[in-house]
Amino acid sequence: MEQVLELKNIHYTYHTLDGETPALTDISFSLNKGEFVAIVGPSGCGKSTLLSLIAGLITPERGLIKINGKYLRESTTNIGYMLQHDELFEWRTIYHNVLLGLEVQHMLSAKTRARAHELLDIYGLKNFEKSHPSELSGGMRQRAALIRTLVLEPDILLLDEPFSALDYQTRLTVGDDIGQIIRQEEKSALLVTHDLSEAVSLADRVIILSGRPAAIRQTIPLIFSLEQDTPLNRRNSPEFKNYFNLIWKELNCDE
Amino acid sequence: MNEFSKEQLNFLKGQKKHRRIVNISRVLILFSFLFLWEFSANVGWIDSFIFSSPSKIALCFWEMVTDRSIFLHIGVTLYETIISFILVILISVLAAVCLWFSKKLSEILDPYLVVLNSLPKSALAPLLIVWLGANRMTIIVAGMSVAIFGSILSLYTNFITVDPGKIKLIYTLQGSRLQALTKVVLPHSLPAIISNMKVNIGLCLVGVIIGEFLAARNGLGYLIIYSSQVFS
Numbered sequence: 001m002e003q004v005l006e007l008k009n010i011h012y013t014y015h016t017l018d019g020e021t022p023a024l025t026d027i028s029f030s031l032n033k034g035e036f037v038a039i040v041g042p043s044g045c046g047k048s049t050l051l052s053l054i055a056g057l058i059t060p061e062r063g064l065i066k067i068n069g070k071y072l073r074e075s076t077t078n079i080g081y082m083l084q085h086d087e088l089f090e091w092r093t094i095y096h097n098v099l100l101g102l103e104v105q106h107m108l109s110a111k112t113r114a115r116a117h118e119l120l121d122i123y124g125l126k127n128f129e130k131s132h133p134s135e136l137s138g139g140m141r142q143r144a145a146l147i148r149t150l151v152l153e154p155d156i157l158l159l160d161e162p163f164s165a166l167d168y169q170t171r172l173t174v175g176d177d178i179g180q181i182i183r184q185e186e187k188s189a190l191l192v193t194h195d196l197s198e199a200v201s202l203a204d205r206v207i208i209l210s211g212r213p214a215a216i217r218q219t220i221p222l223i224f225s226l227e228q229d230t231p232l233n234r235r236n237s238p239e240f241k242n243y244f245n246l247i248w249k250e251l252n253c254d255e
Numbered sequence: 256m257n258e259f260s261k262e263q264l265n266f267l268k269g270q271k272k273h274r275r276i277v278n279i280s281r282v283l284i285l286f287s288f289l290f291l292w293e294f295s296a297n298v299g300w301i302d303s304f305i306f307s308s309p310s311k312i313a314l315c316f317w318e319m320v321t322d323r324s325i326f327l328h329i330g331v332t333l334y335e336t337i338i339s340f341i342l343v344i345l346i347s348v349l350a351a352v353c354l355w356f357s358k359k360l361s362e363i364l365d366p367y368l369v370v371l372n373s374l375p376k377s378a379l380a381p382l383l384i385v386w387l388g389a390n391r392m393t394i395i396v397a398g399m400s401v402a403i404f405g406s407i408l409s410l411y412t413n414f415i416t417v418d419p420g421k422i423k424l425i426y427t428l429q430g431s432r433l434q435a436l437t438k439v440v441l442p443h444s445l446p447a448i449i450s451n452m453k454v455n456i457g458l459c460l461v462g463v464i465i466g467e468f469l470a471a472r473n474g475l476g477y478l479i480i481y482s483s484q485v486f487s
Binding site for chain 1: 418420424426427429430434438439442445
């Protein structure tokens, strides 16, 4: 299997005037091409910090990150990052929100514009291109945010609890929806979540982190014997409950 | 047209009546004030030499309109106000951007801005004449001095209240800090910049008139001082 992302012995500590808080200790794992990995852990354990490190927003104190075999600093691979909130700009239409990343990276061209229109069409937002974000439902907004990320053709997608701001019903459908889109576009994805059922329904592999400072407690591969492996079908399968309980037990084993 | 129910019609009628009462009352207050002023000056309750009266003001205004002097004064004041207003907006946006770019700079300058903003600018106008001479520049600087520090402070405060998630988004898209400014901070702050402009145009006018009190041959401020000295 080709590795798109590799983390080796990552340490990270937050410094404030009141003292230092170790957030990550000795994290090592890798992500294969086309794989969907979920990272779960207690809230505040440093899950989001991990994504910020991979996206290059902060640098680790120790350890190294390689993307497609190159060090993060030299890497030219596009990494898509989906945040907890959609962060759509109210002063732009949906279409222009989708173009934001292209504008920032100076990649606006007839071809990329056509791609943006195409993606908006495929994922059901064609009629909302000229609408402003406030006119859309929470699920549609999150889909627009995903298209904004996908139009940059990222090789790796980082998802930072992208569904947690939605209500439960929307969360299920949007999670299902976005999971399918990511598989359809054959992206490698890293999902951070505290919702175990979300992790089990979407991922190929679940990495369980301990409480702060976070270390990897265990990695559980998920294998479902389903004809159609969709998140919703997974939720109804007998394996789902077993995996859920397994991860739950692993998360709570020291209490 | 849709058919409205009786209750809806009643509601609309009530709303209409409400608007009418508000409008009529507003006009009524103005006219009764002017009438009372005129009346009390005529019967001698107040000294019209000191308090003047609406008819005298109208007459004087008409005289100045016919000899065209009023247009000169209004024009001069307007010109100076607009120049100082434009300078205030340009400088304060630029300064707020610099402060936003450098957290160090903003922390260093913060106490100075607060002190400068609370200085009694009108009391400093005589100093400006000494420094810059009794000319138009002094008046424009006086106009700017009233508005500029408050304007910088309020714009900067608005710049730093931008949702940090939106700025993080720009960084996750591999954008620079300059792009965070042009794509997020400035569009977000546009309403604040506009409301800031509304406040500043008034403040600039105040500053310009103060300047004209002291260092002008024409303009509305000069006219006020001149008239109060000759009791016209």
